[in-house]
Amino acid sequence: MTDVVERTELITPEPARALGALLGVPVPDVDAGEGLPLLWHWVYLLERPAQADLGVDGHPVRGTVPAPPEAGKRRMWAGGRVRTRGPLRCGEPASRRTEVLSVTRKEGRTGPLTFVVVGHQIRQRDQVVVEEEQDIVYRDAAGSGSAVPAEEGGPAVAAEDDEWEIEVSPTLLFRFSALTYNAHRVHYDRDYARDVEGYPGLLTHGPLQAIAMAEAARARGCRGDQLFDYRLRSPLFDHQGMVVSAVAGDGGTATSVRDRFGRRTASGTVQGVTA
Numbered sequence: 001m002t003d004v005v006e007r008t009e010l011i012t013p014e015p016a017r018a019l020g021a022l023l024g025v026p027v028p029d030v031d032a033g034e035g036l037p038l039l040w041h042w043v044y045l046l047e048r049p050a051q052a053d054l055g056v057d058g059h060p061v062r063g064t065v066p067a068p069p070e071a072g073k074r075r076m077w078a079g080g081r082v083r084t085r086g087p088l089r090c091g092e093p094a095s096r097r098t099e100v101l102s103v104t105r106k107e108g109r110t111g112p113l114t115f116v117v118v119g120h121q122i123r124q125r126d127q128v129v130v131e132e133e134q135d136i137v138y139r140d141a142a143g144s145g146s147a148v149p150a151e152e153g154g155p156a157v158a159a160e161d162d163e164w165e166i167e168v169s170p171t172l173l174f175r176f177s178a179l180t181y182n183a184h185r186v187h188y189d190r191d192y193a194r195d196v197e198g199y200p201g202l203l204t205h206g207p208l209q210a211i212a213m214a215e216a217a218r219a220r221g222c223r224g225d226q227l228f229d230y231r232l233r234s235p236l237f238d239h240q241g242m243v244v245s246a247v248a249g250d251g252g253t254a255t256s257v258r259d260r261f262g263r264r265t266a267s268g269t270v271q272g273v274t275a
Contacts, residue, residue, distance in 0.1 A: 035087020201237030230268030
């Protein structure tokens with residue numbers, strides 16, 4: 001398995017503008033040198049594997065970091081930690097170094113689990129501007145049927161004035177997949193998601209939920225160098241909607257995502273940091 005990969009590219013304005021248009025959020029004045037918001041580096045420095053290197057689920061199976069520990073494993077993004085140490089600017093090249101930091105195998109309720117921590121470091125102008133750890137979990141693939149319950153019921157919980165409701169549609173999920181070069185079929189192929197992986201709907205991306213939480217914090221005034229610790233707690237499907245909140249407190253800005261029935265699917269904390 002490849003353990004380290006490096007990539008360098010010019011950071012152009014178009015992906016940032018595309019992300020802003022997708023979510024309907026303000027785009028920084030990138031032409032004037034303003035830095036990109038927290039987590040917007042996820043639409044840059046992407047791996048672009050050959051079609052021949054993709055598995056049946058759409059994920060790359062070789063020549064990537066991380067590579068699946070075994071054939072047929074289901075991959076899930078469980079959370080992570082991101083620290084910004086300076087602005088990532090458009091109009092200049094940047095480099096990303098990616099490596100596997102740890103691999104841990106455990107026995108879970110549904111079978112063996114492999115936990116992989118992947119580290120990313122992005123440099124621009126000869127300084128580190130983003131440090132990141134992503135927590136990835138691999139588990140055995142499930143057969144057809146209800147592998148994951150819909151987990152909904154009861155009356156819908158209307159979004160409060162301080163919450164941000166995002167309409168989750170197949171179009172939104174497809175466009176986010178395209179923007180992040182994510183070919184995982186559970187996000188856009190309903191027949192595959194239902195019949196092969198046993199899901200009740202299209203799966204809403206974990207990174208999309210994380211970016212939404214970061215954007216909710218930005219709308220509350222979070223700026224500058226930040227530390228974001230987030231956790232994806234439960235699957236979220238397209239028909240369940242997405243409601244995002246951010247509340248400032250003594251320990252930072254607490255963020256969360258829930259479905260339209262009040263079930264929390266993701267949470268995180270954004271803290272301002274100094275050098």
